[in-house]
Amino acid sequence: MIIAPKAVIERKISSAPGGESHEMGFDREGIAGTSSGLASVLETARKVSKSDSSVLITGESGTGKELIARAIHKNSSRCNGPMVVINCGAIPSELLESELFGHEKGAFTGAHRSRIGRFEIADQGTIFLDEIGDMSPDLQVKLLRAIQERQFERVGGTATIEVDIRVISATNKDLAAAIEQDKFREDLYYRLNVIPIHILPLRERKEDILVLAEYFQERLTKRGRGYQVKTFSEDAIQALLNYDWPGNIRELENLIERVSVLVEDPLIEVHDLPDYFISGSSRNTLVSVSSVFNNRTGFNEAVDQFQRSLILHALNETRWVKARAAELLKMNRTTLVEKIKKMDIEQESQVPIF
Ligand SMILES: Nc1ncnc2c1ncn2[C@@H]1O[C@H](COP(=O)(O)OP(=O)(O)OP(=O)(O)O)[C@@H](O)[C@H]1O
Ligand SMILES: [Mg+2]
Incomplete structure (x- = not known):
């Protein structure tokens, strides 16, 4: 069983692929996802x-x-x-x-x-x-x-x-x-x-990521051959959610198979994932309008998260030299410093997840 944030688990209930779903009279034929x-x-x-x-x-x-x-x-x-x-x-x-x-x-x-x-x-x-x-x-x-x-x-x-x-x-x-x-x-x-x-790319329907990860794990286990359902640590889950999946679901499917084979421990940690899952996260700092709607983020929250993303992106780009980050954002340095303080942004801050 994967540790999933509560909201994801709740939304998963009607996600079981195969067999008739709530889409009356339509067999999902192994299509997993709840977005x-x-x-x-x-x-x-x-x-x-x-x-x-x-x-x-x-x-x-x-x-x-x-x-x-x-x-x-x-x-x-x-x-x-x-x-x-x-x-x-x-x-x-x-x-x-x-x-x-x-x-x-x-x-x-x-x-x-x-x-x-x-x-x-x-x-x-x-x-x-x-x-x-x-x-x-x-x-x-x-x-x-x-x-x-x-x-x-x-x-x-x-x-x-x-x-x-x-x-x-x-x-x-x-x-x-x-x-x-x-x-x-x-x-x-x-x-x-x-x-x-x-069909939207996976990065624009992030709520499907954990559902699919679990589905692929369970499918592997059903095939037998010694696959066992493993648990992802919270950090590993964050890395999966932050990543932008250029290869979409095929890439996720391959990753799940790879970690299922290579990680012998029942807990999959962030260092078990390929390096680019961590280093590539700055590519995800800008959010898309459709992901806001798909994830039902409210207007104010989306605006806050967008501001936070912009600031974090600028800070990461400038190695946290605030004067340069302010220049990049075309904003006053003191305004930037105030916002960093107000938003509680620290060097290891997570990029908001959309
Ligand atoms: N919602 C889903 N649930 C489960 N598996 C999925 C889902 N979407 C895609 N897959 C799996 O991801 C892989 C890629 O899917 P598919 O081949 O249909 O993509 P595609 O859009 O046709 O890709 P390409 O453009 O590269 O041909 C397949 O193994 C497929 O079974
Ligand atoms: Mg195809």
């Missing part, structure tokens, strides 16, 4: 799973885009059909067309026999077009037609093939910017983005 950001993603996923509309899932790498796509498929009327995943960024563009639509024998050098593509395999099911932002403009035109008309031809073929599929796509790129730069077709974007789902 309001995740709840609204699950609510949209629940609604969209009842339909056949195209869904575009956006979010940084490792935020759970594929997991959500799978949950939508599993909860849809297509659940007995296939869910076919294709990573558009991982396949060279000259091969991608044949991967998507198949090819006829002799269509190109090396095409010794005809082969069906992922669109045909996905018939009666869902096709998940991952990293859609990496698709070449030529292929985007063909994809648009296939999605619009639910029909296409194999490479080198003349027969038109019809399929019954639901399209879910995902990207960690900013497609609006790609459209501006003429790298992504606007018409395809609107076709794919009928229902947008944006």
